[in-house]
Amino acid sequence: MxxxxxxxxxxxxxxxxxxxxxxxxxxxxxxxxxxxxxxxxxxQNTLAPYRERRAGHTWYFGIDYENMIFKNFVSANDSMSWNSIFGSSSIPFIHASLDWKYNFSGGGIAIGLDAGGGSQSGASSHSLDITKYGLGLKYVIDTIWPEPYVAPYVGVNAWQLMFRDNAGTASVNKTVGIGYNYTIGLLIQLNWLEDGNSKESTFNWGIENTYLNVYGTQYTTVSSAFDSSTDFLWGAGLKFEF
Structure with a gap:
């Protein structure tokens, strides 16, 4: 058995x-x-510091405001100057940008596109409308601390500008050839304002950082038809890193 x-x-x-x-x-x-x-x-460990958790590349999306003053502008309609038409007023220029950013131990290199516009009215029935789009390159130092509480950066932007110079019923429309502006700024991290929500946003939506973007920029001129040179202008906005 x-x-x-x-x-x-x-x-x-x-x-x-x-x-x-x-x-x-x-x-x-x-x-x-x-x-x-x-x-x-x-x-991804969303609780880890940014310097440890960030991927090899990320994206920036930003909305910014600049106070544009073209100090040497002369109207093609009647040769009036900027001061005569607009005084100390500026063009409230708003633009959006999208950048791809390569990350390494010394910070990040970002390259991307931007586009925006603005307009201002002045004396003698004058107004000026601006549309600008361009290609930008930035170097961002965001690895000084485990979290990028403050990330300084420098950048250059190549652009093409279209303007409409109006004086009563007369109007001049032109496109200005490729010009440049140079920028120095600070990205100030806002995650600490809502630390719990920021970590949840990283986990659910992939938002690594929310920044206050504060910068100064200066434009060059490339056309006698429209003198786009400026003094050092200030700008500010919000930037999101994904």
Whole structure:
């Protein structure tokens, strides 16, 4: 009786081992046939400091305001100057930008596109409308501290500008060839204002940082039709890093 039971057990084990002809070929291997090795994707640790958790590249999206004053502007309609038309008023210029950023130990290099516009009315039925779009390059130092509480940056932007110079019923529309503006600024992290919500946003939406963007910029001129040179202008806005 005992011998009979032993044969049954032995026969059952034999069938389990050899009933599947692929068993021997896959023994000791995982489901993917890679010697039992399993690839594991470790999710981002949203609680880790930014310097540790950031990926090899991220994205910036920003909305900014600049107080544009073209000090050497002369109307093509009647040769009136900026001061005569607008006095100390500026063009409230609002623009959006999208940048791809490569991250490394010394900070990040961002390259991207921006576009925006603005208008201002002045004396003698004058008004000036501006549309500008361009390509920008920035170097951001955001690894000074574990979190980028303050991240200084420098940048240059190449752009093309279109303007409409209106004086009563007369109007001049022109496009200015490629010009440049140079920028120095600070990204001031706002995550600390709502630390819990910022970590939740990182986990759910991939928003690494929310910044207050404060900067100064200066424009060059490239056309006698429209002198786009400026003094050092200030700008401010919000920037989100994904």
């Amino acid at each position: 005992k011998l009979h039971q032993s044969l049954i057990v032995f026969f059952s084990i034999f069938m389990l081992l050899f009933a599947d002809p692929t068993f021997a070929a896959t023994e000791g291997q995982g489901d993917n046939g890679q010697n039992g090795l399993v690839e594991v994707d470790i999710p």
